[in-house]
Amino acid sequence: MAEKDLNTEQKILEAARLVFTQKGFEGARMQEIADKAGINKALLHYYYRSKDKLFEGVFREAFFTMVPQVMDLLKSEMPLFEKIRFFTSNYIEIFINNPFIPGFVLHELSVNPKRIVDLLSNMGIQPALFLDQIQAEIDKGIIKPIDPRNLLTNMLAMCIFPFVARPILQNILFTNDEQAFAQFVEDRKKAVPEFIINAIKNE
Amino acid sequence: MAEKDLNTEQKILEAARLVFTQKGFEGARMQEIADKAGINKALLHYYYRSKDKLFEGVFREAFFTMVPQVMDLLKSEMPLFEKIRFFTSNYIEIFINNPFIPGFVLHELSVNPKRIVDLLSNMGIQPALFLDQIQAEIDKGIIKPIDPRNLLTNMLAMCIFPFVARPILQNILFTNDEQAFAQFVEDRKKAVPEFIINAIKNE
DNA sequence: ATTTAGTTTAACTAATTGGTTAAACTGATT
DNA sequence: AATCAGTTTAACCAATTAGTTAAACTAAAT
Numbered sequence: 001m002a003e004k005d006l007n008t009e010q011k012i013l014e015a016a017r018l019v020f021t022q023k024g025f026e027g028a029r030m031q032e033i034a035d036k037a038g039i040n041k042a043l044l045h046y047y048y049r050s051k052d053k054l055f056e057g058v059f060r061e062a063f064f065t066m067v068p069q070v071m072d073l074l075k076s077e078m079p080l081f082e083k084i085r086f087f088t089s090n091y092i093e094i095f096i097n098n099p100f101i102p103g104f105v106l107h108e109l110s111v112n113p114k115r116i117v118d119l120l121s122n123m124g125i126q127p128a129l130f131l132d133q134i135q136a137e138i139d140k141g142i143i144k145p146i147d148p149r150n151l152l153t154n155m156l157a158m159c160i161f162p163f164v165a166r167p168i169l170q171n172i173l174f175t176n177d178e179q180a181f182a183q184f185v186e187d188r189k190k191a192v193p194e195f196i197i198n199a200i201k202n203e
Numbered sequence: 204m205a206e207k208d209l210n211t212e213q214k215i216l217e218a219a220r221l222v223f224t225q226k227g228f229e230g231a232r233m234q235e236i237a238d239k240a241g242i243n244k245a246l247l248h249y250y251y252r253s254k255d256k257l258f259e260g261v262f263r264e265a266f267f268t269m270v271p272q273v274m275d276l277l278k279s280e281m282p283l284f285e286k287i288r289f290f291t292s293n294y295i296e297i298f299i300n301n302p303f304i305p306g307f308v309l310h311e312l313s314v315n316p317k318r319i320v321d322l323l324s325n326m327g328i329q330p331a332l333f334l335d336q337i338q339a340e341i342d343k344g345i346i347k348p349i350d351p352r353n354l355l356t357n358m359l360a361m362c363i364f365p366f367v368a369r370p371i372l373q374n375i376l377f378t379n380d381e382q383a384f385a386q387f388v389e390d391r392k393k394a395v396p397e398f399i400i401n402a403i404k405n406e
Numbered sequence: 407a408t409t410t411a412g413t414t415t416a417a418c419t420a421a422t423t424g425g426t427t428a429a430a431c432t433g434a435t436t
Numbered sequence: 437a438a439t440c441a442g443t444t445t446a447a448c449c450a451a452t453t454a455g456t457t458a459a460a461c462t463a464a465a466t
Contacts, residue, residue, distance in 0.1 A: 026229035157364030199402035
């Protein structure tokens with residue numbers, strides 16, 4: 001009995017990840033995925049029944065990379081400022097390693113918002129704890145009054161936005177120098193949390 | 204000689220705007236645009252030779268809505284804090300009226316980055332003046348030291364991100380209450396500039 | 407050497423999509 | 437009424453795409 005090439009399935013998934021995340025579901029072509037995986041198109045359907053099934057796998061993985069583990073950071077017991085530093089730098093690091101994830105996930109959610117219900121209903125994503133912690137610090141007078149949801153949105157925005165807008169930011173701010181942009185994003189792992197803390201801390 | 208129905212061309216453009224901005228180029232169907240415009244598919248090609256031509260028009264309009272006029276605000280002579288308030292509130296207002304523009308433009312630029320070169324080479328988008336102004340305020344000790352490009356990126360991020368991530372933010376923060384989310388974004392026209400100014404001002 | 411189960415492929419099919427065409431309609435002008 | 441340019445349509449075409457099929461290959465087991 002011939003051994004199943006263990007690499008083939010991995011190569012398909014890797015190829016699908018590349019094509020789907022960069023072209024989106026509608027822009028992706030099964031033929032291109034097959035080519036990138038170095039196999040025939042029919043073999044794709046041997047491993048994965050349909051484009052939808054293959055996409056579902058890639059999307060779920062991407063979504064979980066982007067949303068839940070990281071949101072768990074917000075649930076941990078940790079002083080607010082430390083938590084902000086920990087969350088933003090870790091979140092940015094994740095996108096440095098998966099730069100196409102944010103644009104991919106947000107676009108697919110926009111095109112097909114009912115995915116959210118399916119995905120989020122399973123797992124309880126619960127920012128309430130973090131929002132409460134912010135409110136508590138406000139009440140104690142440690143940070144300035146702010147709608148906690150605005151603060152959370154600002155944190156997410158500053159972490160995620162550079163990756164969604166990379167082409168134009170890289171062009172305008174760094175004359176398309178890829179290396180310079182990479183350094184810029186790396187610096188933001190420290191700059192963003194300091195910016196946020198400066199914005200909210202009293203005194 | 205029969206009068207050309209002046210509304211038809213407008214209705215086509217309006218329909219194309221709707222479909223392209225919500226589905227993207229690859230996801231858009233000429234038939235759907237025709238249906239939404241209340242006309243036949245062939246009439247689309249009578250007015251606009253091809254899908255690409257129609258898309259080009261819609262995309263350029265969207266891009267110009269998103270980038271250049273607003274960037275001009277940054278060039279104006281105005282004290283920094285006032286400029287930040289003016290820019291962010293105006294920018295957010297634009298997206299309140301065109302909520303699908305950010306996701307559409309950023310996605311199409313990601314999928315086809317060479318569009319940027321074509322579009323930006325024509326008009327000189329020049330944030331240098333704003334960046335210099337920030338540096339000058341830092342040197343004067345009026346605001347805290349910060350990479351001006353980081354500050355500009357943060358401003359753009361906080362204005363744009365909520366519209367790119369609307370489906371998931373609306374779901375998680377507002378249990379899918381559309382009206383509540385609209386109010387949230389409206390509030391950000393004041394909350395975002397205050398957040399930014401708090402983050403950078405000395406004392 | 408032959409069998410056999412798993413693996414890979416070329417060739418095909420059905421459906422969708424962007425785009426064309428030629429005919430029909432409309433209403434102002436003569 | 438007949439004409440005529442501009443407008444609208446139904447029917448068709450060619451290309452692309454997701455998905456199928458049946459045959460061929462591979463290598464371990466007998």
